[in-house]
Amino acid sequence: MLRTLWGLSLTVLGCAAQAAANFDGQSWWSTVKALADDKFEGRETGSTGERQAQGYIVEQLKALGIEPAGSDGYYQRVKLRTTEIQEGSSSLALVRNGHAQPLTLGEQAYFSTRYVLAPKVEAPLVFVGYGLQIPEQGYDDLAGLDLKGKVAVLLTGSPAEIPSALSAHYQSRAERWRVLKAAGAIGMISIPNPASMEMSWSRMALNRNLPSMDLVGPEFDETAGSQIAVTFNPAYAELLFEGTGYTFAEIAALGKDRKALPRSPLGLSISAVIHTTSHEVDSTNVVARIPGRDPKLKSEYVVLSAHIDHLGVGAPINGDRIYNGAMDNGSGSALLLDVARSLKQARAPIKRSVLFVWVTGEEKGLLGSKFFAAHPTVPPKSMIADINTDMFLPVIPLKALTVYGLAESDLGDRVAQIATDQGLRVQPDPAPLHNVFIRSDQYNFVRHGIPSVMIDVAATDEADMQTLKEWRANRYHAPSDDVNQPVNLATAAGYEEVIRALTITVADEPARPAWKQDSFFRRYAAAGPTGATAR
Numbered sequence: 459m460l461r462t463l464w465g466l467s468l469t470v471l472g473c474a475a476q477a478a479a480n481f482d483g484q485s486w487w488s489t490v491k492a493l494a495d496d497k498f499e500g501r502e503t504g505s506t507g508e509r510q511a512q513g514y515i516v517e518q519l520k521a522l523g524i525e526p527a528g529s530d531g532y533y534q535r536v537k538l539r540t541t542e543i544q545e546g547s548s549s550l551a552l553v554r555n556g557h558a559q560p561l562t563l564g565e566q567a568y569f570s571t572r573y574v575l576a577p578k579v580e581a582p583l584v585f586v587g588y589g590l591q592i593p594e595q596g597y598d599d600l601a602g603l604d605l606k607g608k609v610a611v612l613l614t615g616s617p618a619e620i621p622s623a624l625s626a627h628y629q630s631r632a633e634r635w636r637v638l639k640a641a642g643a644i645g646m647i648s649i650p651n652p653a654s655m656e657m658s659w660s661r662m663a664l665n666r667n668l669p670s671m672d673l674v675g676p677e678f679d680e681t682a683g684s685q686i687a688v689t690f691n692p693a694y695a696e697l698l699f700e701g702t703g704y705t706f707a708e709i710a711a712l713g714k715d716r717k718a719l720p721r722s723p724l725g726l727s728i729s730a731v732i733h734t735t736s737h738e739v740d741s742t743n744v745v746a747r748i749p750g751r752d753p754k755l756k757s758e759y760v761v762l763s764a765h766i767d768h769l770g771v772g773a774p775i776n777g778d779r780i781y782n783g784a785m786d787n788g789s790g791s792a793l794l795l796d797v798a799r800s801l802k803q804a805r806a807p808i809k810r811s812v813l814f815v816w817v818t819g820e821e822k823g824l825l826g827s828k829f830f831a832a833h834p835t836v837p838p839k840s841m842i843a844d845i846n847t848d849m850f851l852p853v854i855p856l857k858a859l860t861v862y863g864l865a866e867s868d869l870g871d872r873v874a875q876i877a878t879d880q881g882l883r884v885q886p887d888p889a890p891l892h893n894v895f896i897r898s899d900q901y902n903f904v905r906h907g908i909p910s911v912m913i914d915v916a917a918t919d920e921a922d923m924q925t926l927k928e929w930r931a932n933r934y935h936a937p938s939d940d941v942n943q944p945v946n947l948a949t950a951a952g953y954e955e956v957i958r959a960l961t962i963t964v965a966d967e968p969a970r971p972a973w974k975q976d977s978f979f980r981r982y983a984a985a986g987p988t989g990a991t992a993r
């Protein structure tokens with residue numbers, strides 16, 4: 459242990475000493491500006507703009523002499539199917555004692571096209587609390603409830619005693635639907651927990667009618683058996699609880715403190731008419747490689763991933779329709795290119811190979827990474843770690859880092875060591891209710907047994923916390939996440955040093971990163987992912 463850490467420190471000190479030589483923030487920012495240009499129209503998955511942005515990355519890689527590692531040059535084809543709700547000819551109502559009360563779509567509730575939707579549904583509602591079943595904690599919100607043929611109503615979030623990684627895992631779409639389906643449910647109504655809503659209801663509902671996407675292929679069908687999925691505005695949620703003996707206000711208060719929730723049939727039904735249209739779309743991942751120099755270790759890969767897609771063109775906010783996605787995730791895509799350039803030009807040879815994967819479809823549900831992790835362009839067992847970067851937010855001075863997955867594998871220990879050597883503090887997920895661990899591409903590598911981390915810039919004082927909070931409230935998934943926002947180039951450069959040092963450390967250390975003995979996610983390393991996922 460001591461020897462490893464000592465060796466690590468020396469390596470990292472070497473990197474830190476030449477920190478200024480590797481990155482200046484300028485090259486990062488110029489790539490972000492290129493990717494977030496209006497001409498790429500927000501890089502919507504499968505769009506011309508996304509293809510052009512990918513072409514820009516590929517041109518840079520070619521110019522640098524970095525090898526292609528896709529299945530077709532730098533590219534890997536990803537087949538997708540869109541589903542679009544036709545709200546004008548769809549309807550939703552609550553039915554109590556035979557009396558139907560129509561709901562206003564968009565204002566009171568909206569359909570989620572990320573689940574399979576049937577043309578016509580009428581079914582009783584049952585409140586299932588958080589709707590979680592967590593065997594390793596002996597926790598079961600569905601126990602004693604009859605859900606056969608019914609629609610489960612749930613509040614997002616989890617009770618305080620559930621560790622954040624577990625809570626995040628079991629709230630993923632696949633796990634969520636697996637347990638509800640097993641209990642006999644035919645659909646769900648999800649009420650966002652007001653205590654953890656990142657954006658207002660009006661912002662959430664704004665782009666509800668844009669097409670959703672899913673991967674084509676039976677191995678990716680996670681919501682078979684579902685007939686209806688609805689997101690319900692918490693401001694109207696009292697409607698669901700009338701006559702139950704408890705109010706939504708009480709439930710929300712319990713949810714805020716992550717306390718146990720009541721569970722019971724709600725004494726009313728949902729009635730829906732649903733019209734959707736669907737078509738197939740092609741997109742691609744972009745994959746490149748820098749080969750290692752060690753005769754044996756070079757067949758193993760450290761994966762650096764970042765999604766290149768964003769939301770495209772949507773409803774206007776302040777007259778702007780283009781969702782440029784400068785930070786989300788032009789920032790991570792630019793970082794991958796910078797790190798690739800720096801490693802390519804480095805004199806010190808790295809032992810293992812490094813794989814750079816610009817994935818598509820993250821905003822549509824982590825689709826490109828899901829496809830890549832299931833059908834990698836290198837042997838599956840050769841990927842020893844994934845370091846993912848998504849919207850790391852260099853908008854405040856760099857003093858600390860949030861490491862998602864910090865305690866799950868010794869990859870987290872390596873991040874902590876490198877951060878310490880560079881004078882930075884590290885913290886685990888400060889807001890577990892936001893489920894960030896399952897909300898970006900590292901999660902698909904985790905599900906295939908690969909130790910992974912994602913790292914964000916963290917705030918250490920009130921002012922910086924406020925800056926990040928305002929960024930999330932005003933720019934996150936809004937057209938103003940564009941190149942006319944203030945960024946801190948020194949922070950971007952410092953963050954790139956951390957990712958570079960981490961990549962080199964993981965590539966060079968004799969031992970592959972390993973899951974911690976007590977990590978829940980360790981099971982995937984042995985058993986493979988849940989669900990029928992083809993390799």
Ligand SMILES: [Zn+2]
Pocket residue numbers: 786821935
């Ligand atoms: Zn996003």
